[in-house]
Structure formats: structure tokens, C-alpha cells
Amino acid sequence: MIARTDLVFVRCTADGRTLLGPTSREQGARWVGAYAPHAEAWELILVASCQCCGSLDVVVRAGVQHRCERHRDRNPCLVDGCRRTIAAGRNELADDQSICGAHWRRYVPPGSPLRRTYNRFFRLARRHGWTPGLIRRFERFWTGMAARVRRQAAEGFVDQREIDRLFGWSEAA
Ligand SMILES: [Zn+2]
Ligand SMILES: [Zn+2]
Numbered sequence: 001m002i003a004r005t006d007l008v009f010v011r012c013t014a015d016g017r018t019l020l021g022p023t024s025r026e027q028g029a030r031w032v033g034a035y036a037p038h039a040e041a042w043e044l045i046l047v048a049s050c051q052c053c054g055s056l057d058v059v060v061r062a063g064v065q066h067r068c069e070r071h072r073d074r075n076p077c078l079v080d081g082c083r084r085t086i087a088a089g090r091n092e093l094a095d096d097q098s099i100c101g102a103h104w105r106r107y108v109p110p111g112s113p114l115r116r117t118y119n120r121f122f123r124l125a126r127r128h129g130w131t132p133g134l135i136r137r138f139e140r141f142w143t144g145m146a147a148r149v150r151r152q153a154a155e156g157f158v159d160q161r162e163i164d165r166l167f168g169w170s171e172a173a
Helices: 025-034 036-041 101-107 113-128 132-155 160-167
Strands: 007-012 018-024 042-047 058-062 065-068 074-076 085-087
Touching (some): 025 042
Antiparallel strands (some): 007 042, 058 065
């Protein structure tokens, strides 16, 4: 997965001059697109930046995750554009594993199907422990939930039926 705040430089392939950047991938691609007849003359150079704040002063690199000094043990809220960060604690650095309190309450409110499903995992874990099977299902749940929350945040609406379909518990649990 491409880290969401990674930035690019647009560089001239002929003489290596930097023509634009650092800027977002979209901006860089758009700029190159505007020069389409000569597109082969430009290249996008990906530069690492802190996923929490966009700083180019990266001191931590863990796979595609990059962090500045201030955010070396923080994770960004998974909602794009949210500037809140969450302590990584014992979890690994990631940009889709944490959600801030405000967005959690907004997109996974108490009583919603997502929250009920989430709570159900913890009820099962209390009863039977975090078995490998339960962990696998929880990870699947979280991935789907993160994708939903991101889409909702981008589109601003909730399709209840889709949530039911995605997270309905058909298997006996
Ligand atoms: Zn940072
Ligand atoms: Zn947030």
C-alpha cells in the first residue's frame, strides 16, 4: 500500500533538475499530465515523509511507514486529512490501524452495527480468549471497517444495508 502522505518530486530525466515538489502524488501526476507530449522527459521521485504530519525530516522507517522525531511512536488517525495521532504503544507503526476518538464516535457510534460487531469480538475474547481464528476474523473486520470509515468520511453517507451485508454474522459464533 502506498503510504498516504508520501510526497513526490518531479524531476527532469535529461538533466536531473527538480521542477516541482515536494508535492502530493496527485499534484505531481497532474503536472506531468499537463506536459503529456513530453511526459517521458519527467519522472516522479517518491520522497518519504512522516505519515502523521508530512514532515520530510524522517527519522523512523519501518517498511512503508515513515515518522518524524515528534511522531516516532505515533500513528495517524485512519481518516484521510485528520491530523490527530494516536500512541502506537505496543502496536506496530501503521496508517490504517488507529482511529481518533472523535472519528470513532462519529463513524462507529454506540449501538451501530459496526460497534456491536466490534464489541462482540471482545465479548468472545473474554469468554474464549483471543484464539488464532478470532484474531484472524478481527483483523478482517478491522480492515473492512477501516475501508468503510474512510469511504464514509470521503462521501459523507452511511448505507446501513451494506454494513449489515458486510458484517452480518452468518456463522454461529
Ligand atoms: Zn510527523
Ligand atoms: Zn480522526
